[in-house]
Amino acid sequence: xxxxxxxxxxxxxxxxxxxxxxxxxxxxxxxxxxxxxxxxxxxxxxxxxxxxxxxxxxxxxxxxxxxxxxxxxxxxxxxxxxxxxxxxxxxxxxxxxxxxxxxxxxxxxxxxxxxxxxxxxxxxxxxxxxxxxxxxxxxxxxxxxxxxxxxxxxxxxxxxxxxxxxxxxxxxxxxxxxxxxxxxxxxxxx
Numbered sequence: 001x002x003x004x005x006x007x008x009x010x011x012x013x014x015x016x017x018x019x020x021x022x023x024x025x026x027x028x029x030x031x032x033x034x035x036x037x038x039x040x041x042x043x044x045x046x047x048x049x050x051x052x053x054x055x056x057x058x059x060x061x062x063x064x065x066x067x068x069x070x071x072x073x074x075x076x077x078x079x080x081x082x083x084x085x086x087x088x089x090x091x092x093x094x095x096x097x098x099x100x101x102x103x104x105x106x107x108x109x110x111x112x113x114x115x116x117x118x119x120x121x122x123x124x125x126x127x128x129x130x131x132x133x134x135x136x137x138x139x140x141x142x143x144x145x146x147x148x149x150x151x152x153x154x155x156x157x158x159x160x161x162x163x164x165x166x167x168x169x170x171x172x173x174x175x176x177x178x179x180x181x182x183x184x185x186x187x188x189x190x
Contacts, residue, residue, distance in 0.1 A: 007099045007115050008032070008184060011108030012124035013154030015135040017170040021124060022102045024177040025184055032184075033097035035088055037107075038064070038073075040081040044141060054085065072110035077149065082107060098188065105157040108164070120187040122180070123164035127171045129155060 012018040026032050038054040040061040049055045061081045073083030092099045101111055112121040126132040133151055136142055161167045166183055170176040
């Protein structure tokens with residue numbers, strides 16, 4: 001199997017630390033390239049359009065759904081859409097790299113179904129819901145209402161961990177990054 005035919009899917013509830021692990025992997029392995037998801041949520045102050053996400057208006061996102069421009073998409077919260085653009089995957093295939101996805105849990109399962117044996121799916125899990133809540137609070141990006149929404153969603157998402165190829169418990173970030181590197185290296189060599 002060619003490198004460019006492989007994909008690695010990272011999914012987790014918000015606050016589990018998947019993005020930290022993905023950024024680490026991208027910094028240590030030049031065979032990997034990040035797939036930028038599209039979303040309709042507001043851009044956070046530290047985010048850059050076209051780097052962190054392709055930020056679209058709700059209408060733009062819905063138009064792309066109607067045009068079948070997505071491999072997968074989901075309305076994660078009301079009028080808050082996330083998805084993987086076909087054009088993004090095609091662009092990355094041309095680079096002859098292994099695509100890394102950092103997506104929500106349902107998106108991860110949809111990508112795994114789409115790519116089949118070409119994909120390695122990894123569910124990143126915080127050691128506990130209490131730790132997940134602490135991490136989300138420390139971000140200081142949520143209102144109490146949105147925080148509770150994310151925690152309730154996380155509890156439901158944990159039920160899907162068994163459907164992924166690997167469950168990685170992210171207790172100590174440095175250890176989790178090393179573990180993820182070993183997992184990825186094994187997958188690339190297979």
